[in-house]
Amino acid sequence: MRKRILVVDDEEGLRLLYKEELEDEGWDVELAASGEESLEKLEGDAIDLVLLDIKMPGMDGVEVLRRVKERWKDLPVILCTAYPHYKHEFGTWASDAYVIKSSDLTELKQTIRDILGKRQ
Amino acid sequence: MGYDIIEKVTELSLSGLRLDAKLARAARFILDALPYEQCVFYILDPDGKAFVKRAFAGVDKALICSYGATDGLPGLVKKKKGPVEAYKLDTASTVWEGVNDAGLKGYKSALAYPLRDKETFFGVVYLKSARKASLSKSKRRTLGIIALQASSFIKCADLAESHERIHRDLLKIEERLASSEKLMALGDMAATLAHEIRNPLLSIGGFAGRLKKHLGPGSPGIPYVEQVLKEVVRLEKLMNGVTGFIKxxxxxxxxxxxxxxxxxxxxxxxxxxxxxxxxxxxxxxxxxxxxxxxxxxxxxxxxxxxxxxxxxxxxxxxxxxxxxxxxxxxxxxxxxxxxxxxxxxxxxxxxxxxxxxxxxxxxxxxxxxxxxxxxxxxxxxxxxxxxxxxxxxxxxxxxxxxxxx
CATH class of the missing domain: 3.30.565.10 (Histidine kinase-like ATPase, C-terminal domain)
Known part of the structure; x- marks a missing residue:
C-alpha cells in the first residue's frame, strides 16, 4: 500500500513543490496550509508521516508537533525549517527527524525513506 | 575696608568671569584694602599633592609658583585648618612655629587663610608684606569672609566643570546609543529580508529542478535551467550564513x-x-x-x-x-x-x-x-x-x- 504523507507549510509554492516531488517518489501526499488545518486532516485521514514547517502564522510547527505527539505517539514527524540552529532545541526530542530547507530535496527524500522503511 | 570690599567680592561671585579672573580681582581688592603688597591664591591640585598658584595681585619677590601639600605656610594652614600668621624677626628664614617657607624671603610678615567648606579644603589665600603688618579684629573678620567667598568661587567653578563634563559624556553616550540602535534596526531589517528570500528561493530552485526533469536529456533548455539551479545554490549558501536570526x-x-x-x-x-x-x-x-x-x-x-x-x-x-x-x-x-x-x-x-x-x-x-x-x-x-x-x-x-x- 502506498504511504501517505501530510505536508504542512504556509507557502503555497512549497506545498506544490513537495507534493509533486514526493508523488514522483511514489508516495501519496496530502496538504495543509496551517497548523490548524493539519490537525483536522490528521483526524480524518490515515497519515503515515508528517512533514512539518516550523515557522507558520497562527499555530506554529512546534505547537503542532506537541499536539501530534500527544495524540498519535507513533506517528513520525519531520521538522523542516530555514533555521539550522533550531536543531539544538528540537532535534533531540519529540520529532523523528529534522531537515533544513533546501531546494535540493535529496536529503529530505532520503530521510522520509529511512523513517518509513523502519516502520515496515 | 569693611562692607565695600564684601560688596565688591559678592558682585564678583555673580559675574560671568572665569575662576582665575575672579580670584585675580579679589586679590587686587584685598591688596587695595589691606596693608600687604602681595596676594596669591594657591589651590590644592585634584590629587591633593601640591598647592598651585592660580591667581595673584602684586609683585612676588620670591616667585614661588607651587608648594608641596605639607610645605610652607600653605601646608601649615592645611594642617591647622585655620589661618596662620607669620612674622620674620630678622634675616633667618625659619619663622613662626618652625615653618620653613622660601616664599617668605625678603618679606617681614605674612598671613594665610584657608579656602574651604565644611568637607573640602580647596587651598589658601596668602598675603605677604615687606613691612610689619598687623590687622584689626574686624579686618581679620572681613578677610575671613572674603576667603569664604573665594571658596565659593572655587566650588562653583568645580560644579560648573563637572556639569559640563557630564553633559559632554551624555552627548557622547547619546550619539553612541543612536548609532547602535540604528545598526540594530538595520541588522533586523537585513535578517528579515534574508528570511523572506529563503522560501521563494527554495520554490524557484525546486521547480527549476522539476523543469529540468521534464525537459529531458538533450533539450536546448537544459543549460538555462542549469544556470538557474546554479544561482539558486549560490544564494542558498549565502543565506545559510544569515539563518538563525529570528525576526x-x-x-x-x-x-x-x-x-x-x-x-x-x-x-x-x-x-x-x-x-x-x-x-x-x-x-x-x-x-x-x-x-x-x-x-x-x-x-x-x-x-x-x-x-x-x-x-x-x-x-x-x-x-x-x-x-x-x-x-x-x-x-x-x-x-x-x-x-x-x-x-x-x-x-x-x-x-x-x-x-x-x-x-x-x-x-x-x-x-x-x-x-x-x-x-x-x-x-x-x-x-x-x-x-x-x-x-x-x-x-x-x-x-x-x-x-x-
Whole structure:
C-alpha cells in the first residue's frame, strides 16, 4: 500500500513543490496550509508521516508537533525549517527527524525513506 | 575696608568671569584694602599633592609658583585648618612655629587663610608684606569672609566643570546609543529580508529542478535551467550564513553559564580548526560565568565571530578565547591572528551588507551586534593591522547563577 504523507507549510509554492516531488517518489501526499488545518486532516485521514514547517502564522510547527505527539505517539514527524540552529532545541526530542530547507530535496527524500522503511 | 570690599567680592561671585579672573580681582581688592603688597591664591591640585598658584595681585619677590601639600605656610594652614600668621624677626628664614617657607624671603610678615567648606579644603589665600603688618579684629573678620567667598568661587567653578563634563559624556553616550540602535534596526531589517528570500528561493530552485526533469536529456533548455539551479545554490549558501536570526523574537533571557556556551560553540568548529591548522587557546575564568542569556541566540552571536576569525586565518593561525569577570561585567574576548581589518574598513564592519569577502552576506557582525545589544551587552573591536583582531563582548554579570538556575 502506498504511504501517505501530510505536508504542512504556509507557502503555497512549497506545498506544490513537495507534493509533486514526493508523488514522483511514489508516495501519496496530502496538504495543509496551517497548523490548524493539519490537525483536522490528521483526524480524518490515515497519515503515515508528517512533514512539518516550523515557522507558520497562527499555530506554529512546534505547537503542532506537541499536539501530534500527544495524540498519535507513533506517528513520525519531520521538522523542516530555514533555521539550522533550531536543531539544538528540537532535534533531540519529540520529532523523528529534522531537515533544513533546501531546494535540493535529496536529503529530505532520503530521510522520509529511512523513517518509513523502519516502520515496515 | 569693611562692607565695600564684601560688596565688591559678592558682585564678583555673580559675574560671568572665569575662576582665575575672579580670584585675580579679589586679590587686587584685598591688596587695595589691606596693608600687604602681595596676594596669591594657591589651590590644592585634584590629587591633593601640591598647592598651585592660580591667581595673584602684586609683585612676588620670591616667585614661588607651587608648594608641596605639607610645605610652607600653605601646608601649615592645611594642617591647622585655620589661618596662620607669620612674622620674620630678622634675616633667618625659619619663622613662626618652625615653618620653613622660601616664599617668605625678603618679606617681614605674612598671613594665610584657608579656602574651604565644611568637607573640602580647596587651598589658601596668602598675603605677604615687606613691612610689619598687623590687622584689626574686624579686618581679620572681613578677610575671613572674603576667603569664604573665594571658596565659593572655587566650588562653583568645580560644579560648573563637572556639569559640563557630564553633559559632554551624555552627548557622547547619546550619539553612541543612536548609532547602535540604528545598526540594530538595520541588522533586523537585513535578517528579515534574508528570511523572506529563503522560501521563494527554495520554490524557484525546486521547480527549476522539476523543469529540468521534464525537459529531458538533450533539450536546448537544459543549460538555462542549469544556470538557474546554479544561482539558486549560490544564494542558498549565502543565506545559510544569515539563518538563525529570528525576526521579532525578543530574546528570552535565562541564567546561564557563559563558559559553557563558549565551549559548546567551540566544539562545533573542531573540524574546521583542524582543517585550517588553527590552534586554540582557551583562557576561561574558573568556575561558571553567570550571564542572563538567550542561549541559542548568544551561540549564533559567537558563532559569527568565530566564523570570521577562521576566515581570516585560512592558512593557519592562533585563536585565543578568554573569559573573565571585570567589575560587574562578564567579558569574552576572541582574538585571532588573521592580519587585522583594513583601517579604512573598520568603521563599516557593523553595517549590514558591508563585506570584504567574495561570498559574504555582510550580515554576520550586524546580527552579532544586534544579539549582544539585546542582551544589554556591548561589543568592541580592537584592531591591530598586520597582526589580528580582538572582539571583546561584555555582558552584565550574574552573580547568583547557582541559586537562580
Amino acid at each position: 521579532d523574537s525578543a530574546v528570552s533571557l535565562k541564567p546561564d553559564d557563559l563558559n559553557g556556551i563558549m565551549e559548546e560553540v567551540l566544539a562545533l568548529f573542531d573540524d574546521e580548526f583542524k582543517a585550517h591548522n588553527i590552534t586554540i587557546q582557551r583562557d576561561f575564568s574558573e568556575g561558571a560565568m553567570g550571564v542572563a542569556a538567550d542561549r541559542e541566540q548568544l551561540k549564533i552571536a559567537f558563532d559569527n565571530l568565530i566564523v570570521n576569525a577562521i576566515q581570516s586565518m585560512e592558512h593557519g593561525g592562533a585563536l585565543r578565547i578568554s573569559t573573565s569577570h571585570e567589575g560587574g561585567r562578564a567579558v569574552v574576548s576572541i582574538a585571532d591572528s588573521g592580519g587585522g581589518i583594513e583601517p579604512g574598513n573598520l568603521g563599516y564592519i557593523f553595517n549590514p551588507f558591508f563585506t570584504t569577502k567574495t561570498h559574504g552576506t555582510g550580515l554576520g557582525l550586524p546580527i552579532t551586534n544586534s544579539i549582544i545589544l539585546r542582551h544589554k551587552g556591548l561589543i568592541e573591536v580592537e584592531n591591530n593591522p598586520g597582526v589580528g583582531v580582538t572582539f571583546r563582548v561584555t555582558l552584565p554579570y550574574l552573580r547568583q547563577l547557582r541559586s537562580a538556575c
